Amino acid sequence: xxxxxxWEVLPFDAGTFTFPDDEPWPGEQGxxxxxLLRAGDGRLFLFDTGIGEGHPALDARYxxxxxxxxxxxxxxGHGIEQVVAATxxxxxxxxxxxxxxxxxxxxxxxxxxxxxxxxxxxxxxxxIDGPGVTYAAIDGDTDxxxxxxxxxxxGHSPGHQSLLVTTRRGPVLLAGQAVYSREEWLDxxxxxxxxxxxxxxxxxxxxxxxxxxxxxxxxFAHDRAVVDVASEGGL
Ligand SMILES: [Zn+2]
Ligand SMILES: [Zn+2]
Numbered sequence: 001x002x003x004x005x006x007w008e009v010l011p012f013d014a015g016t017f018t019f020p021d022d023e024p025w026p027g028e029q030g031x032x033x034x035x036l037l038r039a040g041d042g043r044l045f046l047f048d049t050g051i052g053e054g055h056p057a058l059d060a061r062y063x064x065x066x067x068x069x070x071x072x073x074x075x076x077g078h079g080i081e082q083v084v085a086a087t088x089x090x091x092x093x094x095x096x097x098x099x100x101x102x103x104x105x106x107x108x109x110x111x112x113x114x115x116x117x118x119x120x121x122x123x124x125x126x127x128i129d130g131p132g133v134t135y136a137a138i139d140g141d142t143d144x145x146x147x148x149x150x151x152x153x154x155g156h157s158p159g160h161q162s163l164l165v166t167t168r169r170g171p172v173l174l175a176g177q178a179v180y181s182r183e184e185w186l187d188x189x190x191x192x193x194x195x196x197x198x199x200x201x202x203x204x205x206x207x208x209x210x211x212x213x214x215x216x217x218x219x220f221a222h223d224r225a226v227v228d229v230a231s232e233g234g235l
Contacts, residue, residue: 003040003168004040005146005147005166006039006166006167006168007037007165007166007167008037008038008167009035009037009167009174010035010037011033011036011219011226012034012073013031013032014033014034014067014069014095014098015032015097016030016032016064017029017030017051017064017065019062020061024191030222031222031223031224032051032094033048033219033220033221033222033223033224034046034072035048035174037148043082044078044083045083045085045087046083046085046087047087047089047163048088048095048176048221049069049096049097049102050066050069050094050098051093051098052066052093052097052127053066053068053097055093066097069101070101080101080102083105085106085144086105086107086108087108087109087144087150087163088109089174089178089221090113090159091113091114091117091123091157093123095176095177095221096123096128097124097127097128098127099130100127100128100130100131103132103133106136107133107134108135108144109136109137109159110152110158111137112159113161114135114137115158116158147165147166148165150162151164151209151210153178153206154199154202155197155199155202155203155207156193157177160176161176162175162206162210163176164215169216172215172216172217172218172219173213173217173219174221175219175221177193177220177221178203178206178207179207179218179220180223181220182220182226185218185220185227186227194207217229
């Protein structure tokens with residue numbers, strides 16, 4: 001692996017919210033973590049954009065604290081104009097809610113996810129289909145740039161996807177919401193996503209698939225904690 005294909009992985013908070021009474025962990029805070037990938041030549045690749053702003057029903061239900069994407073990138077020393085491409089782990093409003101901030105930039109999405117996202121109630125169409133928002137439909141695993149591979153990991157949603165990223169230290173996995181937390185990855189008690197999905201078999205298959213990668217470190221979309229695979233292992 002040449003350094004030219006190596007990326008730095010920069011996680012950032014892309015919003016927080018409070019779980020409502022009729023969901024697991026009522027009253028507790030939830031976090032949405034997005035990831036910025038930075039190449040040696042300054043190019044940026046974005047994995048998720050975060051919770052959108054100003055939706056009365058979602059505001060009443062989740063009391064979200066949004067983090068505007070330009071502010072988040074600014075605090076990392078960067079601007080939207082450096083982003084060359086992007087993807088979302090899936091198109092729910094907590095991960096793709098600020099896609100409207102990156103018009104004209106290709107956003108890679110599984111065709112199955114694009115299709116379900118147009119069904120009523122799945123997401124907030126005004127956020128994911130704002131003016132100029134540009135999707136590039138893919139099917140299955142796809143190398144989108146040297147050092148960045150999209151892995152198809154359906155389960156939480158039909159077109160969920162994760163990223164395997166080449167870094168100087170080795171491959172790093174951005175699991176998205178294919179796994180809810182560090183605890184679920186390590187098969188310990190804690191926040192988990194498997195019991196709430198419509199298709200548990202696919203969820204488990206995707207999880208096994210992620211454990212079989214050569215990743216040295218794993219990041220999650222709903223947990224700031226990471227797993228260092230060499231010292232903590234997998235299943
Ligand atoms: Zn979701
Ligand atoms: Zn989510």
